[in-house]
Amino acid sequence: MAERSEPLRCCHKDHFKEKFKDEDVVTVTSVEQETVELNVEEAYDAFRIDQSMLQPVLQREKHFQYLKKGLKHLSESYSCLDASRPWLCYWILHSLELLGEPPDECTASNICQFLTRCQCPNGGFGGGPGQEPHLAPTYAAVNALCIIGTEEAYNVINREKLLEFLYSVKQPNGSFTMHVGGEVDVRSTYCAASVASLTNIITPTLFEGTPEWVIRCQNWEGGIGGVPGMEAHGGYTFCGMAVMVILKKEWMLDLRALLRWVTSRQMRFEGGFQGRCNKLVDGCYSFWQAGLLPLLHRALYADGKNSLSMTHWMFHQKALQEYILLCCQNSTGGLLDKPGKSRDFYHTCYCLSGLSVAQHFGGGELLHEVIVGDVTNRLEPTHPIYNIGPEKVAQAVMHFLKLPVPQMKKN
Numbered sequence: 260m261a262e263r264s265e266p267l268r269c270c271h272k273d274h275f276k277e278k279f280k281d282e283d284v285v286t287v288t289s290v291e292q293e294t295v296e297l298n299v300e301e302a303y304d305a306f307r308i309d310q311s312m313l314q315p316v317l318q319r320e321k322h323f324q325y326l327k328k329g330l331k332h333l334s335e336s337y338s339c340l341d342a343s344r345p346w347l348c349y350w351i352l353h354s355l356e357l358l359g360e361p362p363d364e365c366t367a368s369n370i371c372q373f374l375t376r377c378q379c380p381n382g383g384f385g386g387g388p389g390q391e392p393h394l395a396p397t398y399a400a401v402n403a404l405c406i407i408g409t410e411e412a413y414n415v416i417n418r419e420k421l422l423e424f425l426y427s428v429k430q431p432n433g434s435f436t437m438h439v440g441g442e443v444d445v446r447s448t449y450c451a452a453s454v455a456s457l458t459n460i461i462t463p464t465l466f467e468g469t470p471e472w473v474i475r476c477q478n479w480e481g482g483i484g485g486v487p488g489m490e491a492h493g494g495y496t497f498c499g500m501a502v503m504v505i506l507k508k509e510w511m512l513d514l515r516a517l518l519r520w521v522t523s524r525q526m527r528f529e530g531g532f533q534g535r536c537n538k539l540v541d542g543c544y545s546f547w548q549a550g551l552l553p554l555l556h557r558a559l560y561a562d563g564k565n566s567l568s569m570t571h572w573m574f575h576q577k578a579l580q581e582y583i584l585l586c587c588q589n590s591t592g593g594l595l596d597k598p599g600k601s602r603d604f605y606h607t608c609y610c611l612s613g614l615s616v617a618q619h620f621g622g623g624e625l626l627h628e629v630i631v632g633d634v635t636n637r638l639e640p641t642h643p644i645y646n647i648g649p650e651k652v653a654q655a656v657m658h659f660l661k662l663p664v665p666q667m668k669k670n
């Protein structure tokens with residue numbers, strides 16, 4: 260089932276009623292918000308007056324060329340990401356899989372060899388060859404290898420050592436540090452649970468105390484902060500909810516408060532999401548925030564909430580697609596945070612991931628597509644927990660399930 264070709268929300272006269280009102284209290288924040296709304300309005304106006312554009316168009320070919328080039332050559336501006344090289348592999352590979360354009364065999368094999376060089380002798384992956392193991396690039400490397408999904412890719416992962424690395428960053432209170440001696444926050448619990456569940460290395464003690472620690476990060480706002488007592492933020496909320504889903508403990512969270520918080524983060528005028536209360540819209544939250552809705556839908560359904568829709572997520576799917584397609588595309592390829600910002604691979608990955616979430620409702624037998632624009636705008640679906648193709652998740656899980664869970668050596 261698909262739904263298409265109705266008038267756009269951003270072209271409706273009532274759309275302007277959704278603009279921010281400062282109630283005559285001018286602050287730095289209110290001025291920034293109004294400036295962003297003006298830029299967004301300009302992008303929506305440009306579409307309205309461009310008679311050649313009846314529907315928003317996903318610039319597939321341009322994005323594909325930008326991504327393909329990024330796998331071979333990165334400009335100087337990427338030198339600040341020298342400790343995030345597995346991330347670049349993941350962001351590009353996942354964007355390509357959403358576009359239905361997997362890399363050729365030789366490129367895929369080169370990526371496997373590169374990630375092998377990023378793997379550390381004591382387990383886990385560093386941000387580049389010779390760097391210390393860190394949970395964030397470990398998550399990115401495992402996701403990238405599962406997207407490639409070949410024997411060569413799976414064989415890169417040293418599961419025994421990976422488990423040792425996870426234990427080396429596990430804390431007595433159930434949390435994890437990002438690296439040995441590093442900071443603790445909820446991202447690390449998600450990165451650890453994601454790689455451990457995909458590669459079948461979960462032991463009975465690895466996540467002992469973790470759900471209890473994560474629920475302490477849900478605060479009075481309803482969302483989840485980086486650590487107990489911190490402000491709720493979309494990035495951390497996604498990580499916190501996803502780790503609870505992996506550990507099958509999502510019911511321990513206050514799901515209704517979480518739902519209220521995340522649905523309030525979709526911006527009334529822009530259509531995209533903000534990361535936290537009173538902040539600005541940003542294309543990357545199209546995944547971190549909107550990606551929570553499939554997780555919440557499933558959790559609330561399992562909790563017996565049978566008044567849930569069977570065709571739509573609980574956010575404005577079309578408004579988000581309009582924001583991504585009309586405000587977040589760079590005309591020469593790649594996607595971005597908001598109008599006026601430059602493109603980058605992180606925003607390309609998470610704008611496309613959010614666009615995919617907004618296009619595809621459901622899983623298994625129950626599917627419903629909501630595509631803004633022509634059907635050529637359709638992306639491949641993404642797995643709401645791991646943010647890689649659902650069939651790539653199934654394939655990796657099946658592969659690693661055939662292997663025994665490694666035994667931790669007692670020292």
Ligand code: FPP
Nearest residue numbers: 395446492494495498534535538539541547
């Ligand atoms: C605030 O940035 C951003 C954070 C505090 C962290 C965001 C966390 C993620 C995106 C999740 C990362 C996930 C993994 C798996 C490692 P800001 O103040 O620049 O942005 P804002 O104004 O939009 O809040």
Ligand code: ZN
Nearest residue numbers: 541542543596
């Ligand atoms: Zn962003």
